[in-house]
Amino acid sequence: MAKENSFDIVSRVNMQEVLNAVNQAEKEIQSRFDFKGSKSKIVFDGKPEITLHSDDDFKLKNVIDILEGKLVKRGVNLKALRYGKVEPAAGDTVRQVVTIVQGIEQDIAKKIIKAIKDSKIKVQASIQGDQVRVSGKNRDDLQAAIAVVKGMELNIPVEFTNYRTF
The missing domain is CATH 3.30.70.990 (YajQ-like, domain 2)
Structure with missing residues (x-):
């Protein structure tokens, strides 16, 4: 696995x-x-x-x-x-x-990371340039992190891309 x-x-x-x-x-x-x-x-x-x-x-x-x-x-x-x-x-x-607006601004990225960490999901989120990378061991946790971000009131459109398995 x-x-x-x-x-x-x-x-x-x-x-x-x-x-x-x-x-x-x-x-x-x-x-x-x-x-x-x-x-x-x-x-x-x-x-x-x-x-x-x-x-x-x-x-x-x-x-x-x-x-x-x-x-x-x-x-x-x-x-x-x-x-x-x-x-x-x-x-x-x-x-x-x-x-x-192209890319996620720093303050919005920090807000996204804070919401993910506050949800107590076992994933790590980090800012990488103008995007946020979320990684974790369990795919269900990643799905839960996506649900958290979708539930947020952000004033920018967000997409979830580059889904990878290492």
Whole structure:
């Protein structure tokens, strides 16, 4: 029987799906009647942020609704989005930057590890870069650790990957 089992807890977003959703949202904005003559647009250059431009707050809210709908259809979890402040931009427009969170931040990783340790499950959890590795001898304990993390109220999407048996 295997001595050590492990899995990783990660938070990542498929940027190709984000690009596809942005392109679909742009097409919808260009074709919708209520955006005719509007300066509304979505800028995404592959970096983990999307810049939204629009005429006013109301149209910006509509652009966000369109984008979120397309992201959900493409399987992107909306918990990965961090909305910046709405700021005035050139040409009497408004702009908002939406940051896409990639990886688990230190404080959230510590919170996950603390919850696993407080549950008294016989596993070890450690931070490895922007992910958390959980290892233990018993597979049932690993399943229990997954259940603990799924039950937590985290403001990021988490996935359980890299299940290994050593």
